[in-house]
Amino acid sequence: MPTKEKFYLTTPIYYTNGLPHIGHTYTTVVADVVRRFKRMRGYEVVMTTGTDEHGVNVERAAKKAGIPESEFVARMATEWRSLWYELGLNADEFVRTTDLKHVRTVQWLFKLCRENGYVYKDHYTGQYCIYDNAFVTDAKPGDNCPDCGRPTETVTEENYFFKLSAFQKPLLDFYRKNPTFIQPETRKNEIVSFVEGGLKDLSITRTTIRWGIPVPGEEPHVFYVWFDALTAYLSAVGGPEYERRGMWPADLHLVGKDIIRFHTVYWPAFLMAAMLPVPKQVWAHGWFLMDASKMSKSKGNVVLPRPIANMLGMDALRYFLLREVVFGQDGNFSYDALVTRYNSDLANGLGNLASRTAAMIEKNFAGRIPKPAARARQDDALAKETQSAIGEVLERYENMEFARALETIWGLIGAADKYLTSEQPWALSDSEVDTQRKAAILSTTAELLRIVTVLAHPVLPESTAKVWSLLGQPGSVSDVELDGLRWGQLAAEVQLGKAQALFPRVDKTEAIERIEAMANEEQSPQAAPAVAHAAAAATGSTGAAAAPAVSERIGIEDFAKVEMRVGQIKTAERIVGADKLLKLTVDIGTEIRQICAGIAQYYEPQALIGRKVAVVTNLAPRKLRGVESNGMIIAASVGPEGRPVLAGFHEDVEVGARLK
Ligand code: ME8
Numbered sequence: 330m331p332t333k334e335k336f337y338l339t340t341p342i343y344y345t346n347g348l349p350h351i352g353h354t355y356t357t358v359v360a361d362v363v364r365r366f367k368r369m370r371g372y373e374v375v376m377t378t379g380t381d382e383h384g385v386n387v388e389r390a391a392k393k394a395g396i397p398e399s400e401f402v403a404r405m406a407t408e409w410r411s412l413w414y415e416l417g418l419n420a421d422e423f424v425r426t427t428d429l430k431h432v433r434t435v436q437w438l439f440k441l442c443r444e445n446g447y448v449y450k451d452h453y454t455g456q457y458c459i460y461d462n463a464f465v466t467d468a469k470p471g472d473n474c475p476d477c478g479r480p481t482e483t484v485t486e487e488n489y490f491f492k493l494s495a496f497q498k499p500l501l502d503f504y505r506k507n508p509t510f511i512q513p514e515t516r517k518n519e520i521v522s523f524v525e526g527g528l529k530d531l532s533i534t535r536t537t538i539r540w541g542i543p544v545p546g547e548e549p550h551v552f553y554v555w556f557d558a559l560t561a562y563l564s565a566v567g568g569p570e571y572e573r574r575g576m577w578p579a580d581l582h583l584v585g586k587d588i589i590r591f592h593t594v595y596w597p598a599f600l601m602a603a604m605l606p607v608p609k610q611v612w613a614h615g616w617f618l619m620d621a622s623k624m625s626k627s628k629g630n631v632v633l634p635r636p637i638a639n640m641l642g643m644d645a646l647r648y649f650l651l652r653e654v655v656f657g658q659d660g661n662f663s664y665d666a667l668v669t670r671y672n673s674d675l676a677n678g679l680g681n682l683a684s685r686t687a688a689m690i691e692k693n694f695a696g697r698i699p700k701p702a703a704r705a706r707q708d709d710a711l712a713k714e715t716q717s718a719i720g721e722v723l724e725r726y727e728n729m730e731f732a733r734a735l736e737t738i739w740g741l742i743g744a745a746d747k748y749l750t751s752e753q754p755w756a757l758s759d760s761e762v763d764t765q766r767k768a769a770i771l772s773t774t775a776e777l778l779r780i781v782t783v784l785a786h787p788v789l790p791e792s793t794a795k796v797w798s799l800l801g802q803p804g805s806v807s808d809v810e811l812d813g814l815r816w817g818q819l820a821a822e823v824q825l826g827k828a829q830a831l832f833p834r835v836d837k838t839e840a841i842e843r844i845e846a847m848a849n850e851e852q853s854p855q856a857a858p859a860v861a862h863a864a865a866a867a868t869g870s871t872g873a874a875a876a877p878a879v880s881e882r883i884g885i886e887d888f889a890k891v892e893m894r895v896g897q898i899k900t901a902e903r904i905v906g907a908d909k910l911l912k913l914t915v916d917i918g919t920e921i922r923q924i925c926a927g928i929a930q931y932y933e934p935q936a937l938i939g940r941k942v943a944v945v946t947n948l949a950p951r952k953l954r955g956v957e958s959n960g961m962i963i964a965a966s967v968g969p970e971g972r973p974v975l976a977g978f979h980e981d982v983e984v985g986a987r988l989k
Pocket of ligand 1: 340341342343344345351352353355356381558559560561583584585586587588615616617618623624
């Protein structure tokens with residue numbers, strides 16, 4: 330038997346300074362879709378993901394959490410790994426940059442680069458924050474530290490440098506000889522002109538960071554971020570013994586556009602310097618945006634995957650992420666669009682076609698898929714349309730055109746709906762002729778549904794497995810070979826499986842409220858692990874998550890980060906479906922803000938109008954029960970039930986005055 334062709338793909342190795350949001354989920358979902366697709370095309374596939382665990386941010390976060398770095402990253406890696414598992418996105422290899430096998434690989438790669446003459450020692454001069462113990466990238470003399478706001482100092486330290494400048498020509502030659510290495514094409518042009526503009530040597534070690542992989546025999550040098558992180562792709566599949574595993578070079582690195590330069594310039598250069606094989610392709614997708622700005626932990630505008638998966642199922646989220654945005658471009662995330670697509674494409678589309686086909690077979694043929702004696706022209710036309718869609722869908726998947734692949738598949742679902750509407754099997758009698766006709770119609774529909782199920786499987790693994798067993802087809806849908814898929818392979822005269830709920834229709838408002846309520850709960854300080862909050866705090870994330878424990882003392886500079894002002898309530902109203910919340914508009918001097926406050930059970934809206942309150946004005950906005958809240962009203966929490974009592978002023982104060 331010929332051995333299978335291999336396919337090795339990776340997601341980025343994510344930072345441990347927070348938990349996965351929709352952005353990380355997007356890359357990982359795409360990797361999983363490609364993995365499933367390639368397996369169905371007969372490849373032996375390995376998919377790697379992991380956690381990027383070194384550096385100053387981790388040092389700080391661990392300090393904040395009061396635990397050693399190693400314990401901090403171990404807990405975070407467990408969080409990431411178990412969430413991927415819960416979402417059905419567990420990779421074949423999960424690499425942590427603190428793994429011994431990774432440490433060895435980084436040290437080995439460095440040794441090769443050094444032996445080949447591409448590493449030298451020199452001095453690095455940059456702006457350094459002595460309070461945070463970190464160089465501030467891109468800062469000039471006189472700039473303040475963006476984290477703590479204190480002045481930076483110009484510091485020179487000894488570093489190892491990588492001779493990136495020597496790779497300008499080799500890289501440009503490589504891009505020319507491998508025109509599909511950088512995808513999409515627009516990104517390739519960007520990178521080519523960046524490299525044409527000249528490459529500076531790169532500092533790849535630090536002596537001011539403790540939490541990193543040591544450079545053997547050169548302590549206190551530790552490897553600096555990218556030399557360490559990128560090498561994880563190689564350590565996941567054997568490191569120095571990569572030839573034994575047979576997976577390297579990677580066939581596909583999937584990344585967001587934010588890190589394309591590291592993957593298409595630094596990474597191939599490191600590998601060329603070590604004389605190791607270079608990956609075949611780097612695909613940089615766009616960003617998921619929230620209100621037109623990039624979702625990120627530090628802005629506090631992240632969408633979490635778990636509440637969506639709990640409410641609508643993971644397949645719905647996978648479908649939305651791939652269908653909504655052209656792969657490669659930026660796209661906006663909205664719960665509204667998510668639930669709309671769920672109801673229209675999944676509940677009314679695939680779900681409805683499967684359940685009505687099964688119900689008609691049940692009713693007319695005692696649940697056995699009929700075998701027709703003859704076919705009509707319109708049956709053959711649908712067969713032909715489906716057959717020609719197969720090749721088209723495979724090509725689109727292969728080209729990473731997921732939205733178009735799904736569009737073609739859903740085109741078939743639409744065609745089947747139309748076919749049923751015009752053939753009206755429900756209007757036919759039980760005469761022999763009519764029964765024959767019903768057999769032809771229902772077996773045609775069932776065959777189309779089988780093909781749709783196979784084609785949609787990489788994107789909708791759970792629900793297509795259900796449809797497969799509903800159709801009583803043998804084996805498992807994931808074992809179907811895509812290249813052998815043809816019209817006419819439906820196993821007929823088999824008994825249908827048990828009907829299972831596929832995509833129950835949901836009420837949009839209610840679904841969104843429930844997703845948001847779950848998301849708020851997950852983001853609340855009580856719910857998420859303390860280490861995640863310490864991580865968010867250390868990296869500048871706003872919100873309650875960053876609040877220190879009650880007993881912990883903070884410095885004046887921490888207090889100064891909270892901006893509080895006198896506000897005056899202009900309007901107040903109840904929120905339908907949220908009995909604890911009031912929606913307020915509050916004048917804070919410079920603008921009118923909409924703020925939700927959990928005081929509805931204790932304050933009458935009308936009685937609040939005109940009242941002066943203390944408002945936290947620099948909290949990141951968030952949605953409460955679907956309503957945006959941009960700020961927080963300060964209240965005392967009184968008694969065991971935590972009754973809110975609004976903070977106020979005995980003397981007249983100017984609206985907008987700052988509280989200090
Ligand atoms: O950069 N939209 O880790 P990271 C789409 N550790 N994708 C998004 C996204 C968004 N809003 N936000 C994040 C690192 N991503 C390094 C990588 S690799 C050797 C080292 C995805 O945790 C996207 O894939 O910041 C992006 O490139 C990645 O998460 C960044 O993850």
